[in-house]
Amino acid sequence: MPVDEAGRGAADVEPLRVDDYAELAQSNLSVAVWAYVQGGSGVEWTIAENRAAFDRVVVRPRVLVDVKQCDPATVLLGTPISSPIGVAPMAYHRLVHPDGELATAAAAAEVGGPFVVSIFASQTLADIAKDATGPLWLQLYWLRRRDALVDVIHKAESHGFGALVLTVDAPQVARRLRDVRNAFAVPDRIHAVNLDLPLTASSHRGSPNTSAIERHSREEFDATITWSDLAWLRERTILPLVLKGILTAEDARLAVDHGVDAIVVSNHGGRQLDGAIPSLDALPEVVAAVEDRIPVLLDGGIRCGTDIFKALAVGASTVLIGRPVLWGLAQGGAAGAAAVLRLLRDELVDCMALAGRPTIGDIGPSAVRVRR
Numbered sequence: 126m127p128v129d130e131a132g133r134g135a136a137d138v139e140p141l142r143v144d145d146y147a148e149l150a151q152s153n154l155s156v157a158v159w160a161y162v163q164g165g166s167g168v169e170w171t172i173a174e175n176r177a178a179f180d181r182v183v184v185r186p187r188v189l190v191d192v193k194q195c196d197p198a199t200v201l202l203g204t205p206i207s208s209p210i211g212v213a214p215m216a217y218h219r220l221v222h223p224d225g226e227l228a229t230a231a232a233a234a235e236v237g238g239p240f241v242v243s244i245f246a247s248q249t250l251a252d253i254a255k256d257a258t259g260p261l262w263l264q265l266y267w268l269r270r271r272d273a274l275v276d277v278i279h280k281a282e283s284h285g286f287g288a289l290v291l292t293v294d295a296p297q298v299a300r301r302l303r304d305v306r307n308a309f310a311v312p313d314r315i316h317a318v319n320l321d322l323p324l325t326a327s328s329h330r331g332s333p334n335t336s337a338i339e340r341h342s343r344e345e346f347d348a349t350i351t352w353s354d355l356a357w358l359r360e361r362t363i364l365p366l367v368l369k370g371i372l373t374a375e376d377a378r379l380a381v382d383h384g385v386d387a388i389v390v391s392n393h394g395g396r397q398l399d400g401a402i403p404s405l406d407a408l409p410e411v412v413a414a415v416e417d418r419i420p421v422l423l424d425g426g427i428r429c430g431t432d433i434f435k436a437l438a439v440g441a442s443t444v445l446i447g448r449p450v451l452w453g454l455a456q457g458g459a460a461g462a463a464a465v466l467r468l469l470r471d472e473l474v475d476c477m478a479l480a481g482r483p484t485i486g487d488i489g490p491s492a493v494r495v496r497r
């Protein structure tokens with residue numbers, strides 16, 4: 126660890142970039158939990174390429190624009206939000222901090238976008254909703270036990286959640302080699318408390334050279350569902366339906382045709398199909414296919430405010446942040462996660478000022494160019 130002249134190591138230094146939080150988080154987490162958070166599937170090509178895609182896009186700044194008051198406020202699914210930044214669904218926040226999803230909900234309210242609570246959240250929807258001041262959405266994997274799905278949907282509705290996010294890139298959890306090597310299993314002190322115990326028991330059962338969460342998904346996820354099953358879900362909820370994990374124009378068109386309310390362009394942060402197209406690279410074809418009929422969100426590889434600016438310029442209406450939120454949470458609970466999200470929001474506002482685009486509406490395709 127580098128030490129400066131005053132003898133301070135990285136752990137004593139005020140983090141100035143989102144990546145600084147990764148270092149701090151790693152030192153607070155066990156090897157297996159850090160690997161679960163950071164890792165992806167296969168050779169982690171898609172993780173690396175999610176980042177590289179942002180590096181290929183350059184900003185075209187305009188000058189002599191009044192940028193004294195830059196405003197990142199926008200509207201998402203009819204709800205005004207103070208910035209186009211939300212939190213991606215991630216399982217088991219209590220793995221990285223005892224305050225878990227409650228802390229993340231408090232942090233997400235700082236930037237205004239939705240906190241998408243995973244179906245594998247480690248705190249109850251009731252508790253998360255009790256003090257949350259920002260929008261909450263619930264993410265679903267399609268479980269074979271449809272009664273459990275209906276039960277969790279009704280809980281979300283009764284606690285004021287604003288949308289359902291069905292993850293469609295995970296008919297099974299992919300082979301994540303770090304988790305296989307570590308024989309990763311969810312520790313017994315942490316549970317997916319919004320589901321009943323028998324449904325999640327096998328994700329706690331470790332065995333050599335096996336990821337328990339991969340094995341659990343093969344037992345409990347319904348890999349047979351197709352577009353026609355969306356009608357079943359629609360009939361059971363009053364909430365808007367968002368599909369997460371769309372990467373092609375074909376599927377974006379099908380989503381619109383099936384009455385979906387929004388889509389998230391995502392490759393699951395490189396945790397599902399290794400070799401899948403980086404999310405920023407997939408965004409233009411999806412945006413073109415959707416033709417402004419529904420909002421298009423994006424996640425994957427966002428590590429600074431300028432990345433958010435680039436995603437908005439290419440056509441995203443809001444971005445979701447994954448791992449960096451867990452880094453902040455691991456380092457400092459609600460305050461740490463809020464610091465990460467505030468940093469991203471402040472960097473976005475700085476980028477808007479320096480690029481001569483004072484409102485979200487000013488950030489259009491002419492604000493960026495893809496470098497060859």
Ligand SMILES: Cc1cc2nc3c(=O)[nH]c(=O)nc-3n(C[C@H](O)[C@H](O)[C@H](O)COP(=O)(O)O)c2cc1C
Pocket residue numbers: 161162163175213214215216243244245264292369391392393394395396424425426427445446447448449
């Ligand atoms: C530890 C961890 C757990 C995750 N759990 C879920 C989940 O339960 N449901 C889901 O749809 N996506 C899940 N994801 C994927 C994220 O929602 C998101 O797509 C991804 O993290 C975005 O990439 P980024 O981490 O580079 O920002 C998870 C990601 C991480 C890092």
